[in-house]
Amino acid sequence: MSVEQSANRTDFVRFSLQQDVLRFGEFKVKSGRLSPYFFNAGLFNTGASLGRLAQFYAQALVDSGLQFDMLFGPAYKGIPLAAATAIALAQHPSRGQADVPFAFNRKEAKDHGEGGTVVGAPLQGKVVIIDDVITAGTSVRESVEIIRQAGAEPAAVLIALDRMERAGADDALSAHSAVQEVSQRYGMPVVSIASLADIMQFLEGNAGLSAHREAVAAYRRRYGV
Template sequence: MPGIQAEEFVHFALDQGVLRFGQYKVKSGRLSPYFFNAGLFDDGASVGRLARFYAQALVDAGIGFDMLFGPAYKGIPLATATAVALAAHPALAGRSVPFAFNRKEAKDHGEGGTLVGAPLAGRVVIIDDVITAGTSVRESVALIRGAGAQPAAVLIALDRMERAGADNALSAHSAVQEVEQTYGIPVISIASLADILAVLGGDAGLSAHGEALAAYRVRYGV
């Protein structure tokens, strides 16, 4: 059974049209029976609630951290909004968490460079929506370590629990597991494919989608 927060998040994503069922060609080229597009959290109320889910997941994880980092582009509003949510979280007792993000292109005037926001320092949590190939994590870790700071964790909305590679040459681990093993840092997710399946199994109106998702997980999942 999913935790209360994970279950609420799955229903929230469904209500917002962020989580959809059907047949979708994803970045890997596979046909997926579901699609999760965090870019559809696109108004103040939904982003504010999303940020509270992120903040709670980070607090529940119990890891030490000093600041947030949002990789361009989706990570920028996520880091910003989550910093706001953390500032209001009772567990932080009024502590204000700094954040930073990067530009895709270096600025050639003013202060220059690719980093915006607070200086990267201490234990840094990278915030993104999902991990697919792990490219943004790799780039973020390099930026953080290059500044002399320490990557502390990656915080994502959904763990797809999915292996990469061609059907006849699937990787041994999921993208999330690869990140954890490569960089030695935890990946914290608000919810996972297992949580989606649990919600579908407990909802008569959605259970028809469960069979396709379960088959997809058997084929590609961990």
């Protein structure tokens, strides 16, 4: 990883804290676990914060070196992410203002007008699926099916945060994280702007948050990969 890539990841953790998207404390999460941190990408809910988030997504995708032709945003969270990231990619200095098509799906099929469930540019070529996080992998599975049915190729998944966390009950934890399982199942990379490892590295260098270091480290030892 280059210095620039590392800086982008650190800057994203800092930005998430500033926007109150990343919080430290004690949170009961959907799995029932008590987590020492909470990440809610839905709180990137202003024009300025979404625009900056999209720049982080674009930079992470550029840094990955992956070849791609367009973006796909699964309903509903992925829709504004795909649109905003397409704008950020079109404005990225390293891409020579190359225009980036995007598409998304609607949950219910439309039986009038253009019909169907896919909206936006035609799905073709290498398609990057963009979402906030991967938990159960349901939206990825649905997206892969939609993309393949259109004759296009799912090329990667782009997310904001890799929690690096195994699923399941404490006495029956999965062998891999949700991100690892998605990557193995579909044979494609999962690119994240940042990960739990980046959060821990940020805590190491931040005296004001030092009280949370051990709790996050203990959580990773218990559930992490």
